[in-house]
Amino acid sequence: MTKDLAHEPELRRYVLRLDGKIACVIDYRELGDTVAFVRTFTNPPYRGSGLAAELVRFAVDDVERRTQLRIVPSCWYVDQWFDRHPDRRHLLDPRTA
Numbered sequence: 832m833t834k835d836l837a838h839e840p841e842l843r844r845y846v847l848r849l850d851g852k853i854a855c856v857i858d859y860r861e862l863g864d865t866v867a868f869v870r871t872f873t874n875p876p877y878r879g880s881g882l883a884a885e886l887v888r889f890a891v892d893d894v895e896r897r898t899q900l901r902i903v904p905s906c907w908y909v910d911q912w913f914d915r916h917p918d919r920r921h922l923l924d925p926r927t928a
Contacts, residue, residue, distance in 0.1 A: 836889045845890040847882055855882045857890050857909070865924045866894055867903040887912045895922055903927050 835848045847855040854877040858870040868890065873883045887909055894900055901924035904910040913920055 836886060838890075838893055845886055845893070847886040847889070849877070849882075855886045857886055857906070859890070861900065862903070864900060865903045866898070866900045867905045868909040869905045871906045871908040883908060884912060888916075891919060891922060901925070 833848075833850050835846075835851075837846050837848070839846055843859055843861075845857040845859070846853055853874065855871070855873045857868055858872075860867045860869055868887075871883055871887065891902065891912075894902060902909075902913075902922050903924050904913055904927075913923060
């Protein structure tokens with residue numbers, strides 16, 4: 832099985848594909864000095880397999896590596912991911928943390 836994680840800035844999303852099929856998506860919006868992760872969706876056949884967490888880690892790593900933006904976890908899943916990864920909380924926008 833081929834796994835591909837990608838940032839698609841023209842669609843303002845991060846995508847995880849398995850064998851070319853979209854398994855998981857995170858939609859985002861850049862708002863001034865922040866990026867808000869507004870929606871995480873995993874297609875039903877792939878739920879419960881840890882793919883969403885893998886994609887969140889990829890997206891967080893990408894934001895940290897290529898920008899100075901702070902993250903707003905507008906999506907409940909991303910918010911819970913940060914609860915499980917307190918070592919990454921320094922990337923959150925302090926106005927919403």
